[in-house]
Amino acid sequence: MCGITGWVAFExxxxxxxxxxxxxxAMTATHVCRGPDAGGIHLERHAAIGHRRLAVIDIEGGVQPMTAExxxxxxxxxxxxxxxxxxxxxxAELEAAGHRFRTRSDTEVVLRGYLEWGEGLAERLNGMFAFAVWDARREELLLVRDRMGVKPLHYHPTADGVIFGSEPKAVLAHPSVRPVVNLDGLRELLxxxxxxxxxxYQGISEVRPGHVVRVRREGISVRRYWSLEAREHTHNLETTVATVRALLDDIVHRQLEADVPLCTLLSGGLDSSAVTALAARSLGQAGAGPVRSFAVDFTGQGENFHADETRSTPDGPYARLLAQHVGADHDVIELDAADLTDLAHRSAVLRARDLPGGFGDMDVSLLxxxxxxxxxxxxALSGESADELFGGYRWFHDPAAIAADDFPWAVALSGLGGQGTGPREQLLDADLLRKLDLGGYRRARYREALAExxxxxxxxxxxxxxxxISYLNLTRFVCLLLDRKDRMSMANGLEVRVPFCDHRLVQYVFNTPWSMKxxxxxxxxxxxxxVRDVLPAEIADRVKSPYPTTADPHYPVLLRAELAELAAEGKSPVLGLLDRRRLADxxxxxxxxxxxxxxxDLALDLNAWLTDYQVTLEL
Incomplete structure (x- = not known):
């Protein structure tokens, strides 16, 4: 797992x-957090390629940028x-075709695969990936992103080529690119x-999941190489359950390969418990156990926890139960309100995301x-994306959310905002909100997605x-969480793998009838x-509980005190976006x-972003 960047200039x-x-x-240095182990560049007449490496497989041999001569x-x-x-x-297939390898790395397989199959390589890969190949023979660049968008890849077209990077920060490090955000950009953010x-950011695009971007002298072209397809499901329920299990066994086994220490993220919910239990079984069969697992908890969470409509039980006891059940070496990372409001930690979150308005204390706790x-x-192996795939969120089961002419999560989670009238936007200027028309923007994007x-x-x-509903979750909602998990993990040089994003499983379950799901x-x-056979009954039957948020009453008090200081100073850039009366209230x-x-939380995030990134708003 690494950070990639580069610049192509044909003129x-x-x-x-x-x-x-x-x-x-400078562009490459922005990704030191993604690749703390090594760095390198490749420079030639029309292409400058940079790389930062997190060494996971073939520590000695997988040095990049990697070239073929x-x-x-x-x-x-x-x-x-x-x-x-x-x-x-x-x-093995490439060796049979005459290719000779000098490393054990999957990097060299990708490079040799490109030489053999060209851009058709993308369809053959099973994994999470984002890469750039400079073809010196044709003088063209290929940008490729995995099917589900687990790994990020951004690019900025120029008059004579392109600038690209894993994260926007690498693109913004180029002197020709400025952080400009217009009304549509702010709508997309909120x-x-x-x-x-x-x-x-104006002018900066993502390579869409399952797409290839080709950059030539003549211009830039985009091709989709994978998408969810509608296929008739012919298996009965028993066979469907067995197929899902066989796929999960194979996926988890494959994703346990590493030449470095590996663990699982264990919340005690169904998804992370399933991954941990299957990993423990696979490692045990290979004589490589026990599995190591980690959970997050908050100081005083047991005393302060109150069940509500989204969280009926705390995670801690269930995580411990699963760890004991599979014999995991289990650790808990405990955090308090001071950790979550610490300015250095919040700044690290902003720097990791390159954008504000994420998930508040959930971002900080994940970091x-x-x-x-x-x-x-x-x-680390994670249970991310199981809810989108198998229908775990409450909006899959909420008649009002299902029937709405809008993204179902926006209806079910209206308290989080995104429509201009929710708690998240409650301090924003009323004229700005009318101009943004967040509800109208979101519904237009909903209809656009529905047509696909x-x-x-x-x-x-x-x-x-x-x-x-499944398609919307697998193409519009899951990317919010995958992006969050990638940024918070890679900010620490940690590679997080997501077994539930294996495209074979995704395609199969997508076409499984809802009546079976x-x-x-x-x-x-x-x-x-x-997975019932590998889990304690208490976990197999546990009701869905989202990623935890702190219940510490000191957290909102500390946040508000910080915003009061900004308001008293009177010079903070976010004040121009806020309603003074609402702020005073x-x-x-x-x-x-x-x-x-x-x-x-949103006001503080916006202020830090406008200040640290020197953003120009064109509203």
Missing amino acids: RDLTADRIARDVLD HDGRLLAALTYSGEVYNHRELR AFTRTPGLTP LLFRGVRRTSTV VPHLPDADPVERRMRE SFDGREKSLLRAA ALAPDTDPQSVRLGV
Whole structure:
């Protein structure tokens, strides 16, 4: 797992440009957090390629950028981030075709695979990846991103080429790119959805999941190499359950490969418990156990916890139960309100995300959890994306959310904001909110996404609608969480793998009828049935509980005190975006700090971003 970046300029000789190397070094340096182990650059006439490495497989051999030559002539140069879990099979196929390897790394498999199959390589890869190949023979660049968008990749077209990087910070390090955000950018930032391919920064795009971007002298072209397809499901329930389990066994086994310490992230919920239990079984069968697991908890959480409609039970006891059940070496990273409001920690979150308005204390706690995990492990397996795939969220089961002409999570989680009238936007200026029309923007994006959904002819209306709900979650909601997990983990040089994003499993379950996914009337019925035999009954039957947020009453108090200081200074850039009356009400002594927590959190994030990134708003 690594950070990649580069610059292609067809009208310049970068080797003769005195500042080109300095620019490339600066771009590459922004990704030291993603690749703390080593760095390198490749510079030639029209291409400057940078890389920062987190060494996971073949520590000595997988140095990058990696090049391939023939008779002293450069064929291609690769900068690659990710893991390819079928690299052994691909290596055997390439060796049979005459390729010779000098390393054990999956990086070289990707490079040799490109030489053999060109951009058709993307369809052959099983894994999470984002990479750039400079083809010296054709003088063209290929940018490739994995099917589910687990690993990020951004690019900025220029008059004579392109600038690219894993994260926007690498692109913004180029002197020709400025952090400019217009109305649409701010809408994308605040509307509580994620539009594939777009970023809030003007001129900076994402490579969409499952897409290839080709950069030539003639211009830039984009090709989709994978998408969710509507296929008739012919298996009965028993066979479907068995198929899901067989896929999970294979996926987890493949994703346990590493030449560095590995662990799992264990909350005590169904998803993370399933991954941990299957990992423990696979490691045990290989004589490599026990599995190591980590959880996050908050000081006083047991005393302060109160059940509500989203969280009926605390995680801690269930995580400990599963760890004991599988014999895991289990650790808990405990945090307090001071940790979550610490300015250095909040700044680290902003620097990791390059954007504000994420998930508040959940972002900070995830960052600090990963910081603790990284002290002993370099790779972690996560249960992320199971809810989107198997129908775990409450909006899959909420008639109002299902029937709404909007993203279902936006309806079910209206208290989080994104429509301009929610708690998150409660401090923003009313005129600005009218101009943004967040609700209208989000609904337009919803209709755009709905038009993409593949359907089977003559589908039952319920099945048709639930296919739409699944598609929206797998292409619009999951990317919010995958991006968050990638940024918080890679900010600590930790690689997080996501077994539930294996495209074979995703395609199969996407086409499994909703009646099978909810066959016993519960959320994630299919997953429960597939892994019940490796879990304690208490966990197999546990009700869905989201990622925890602190219940410490000191947290919103500390946040509000920080915003009061900014307001008193009177010079903070965010004040121009806030409604002064609403701000005064939020800071009034008789206002409950908890009631304005989300709005205060967003205001502080916006201010730090505008200040630290020197953002120009064109509103």
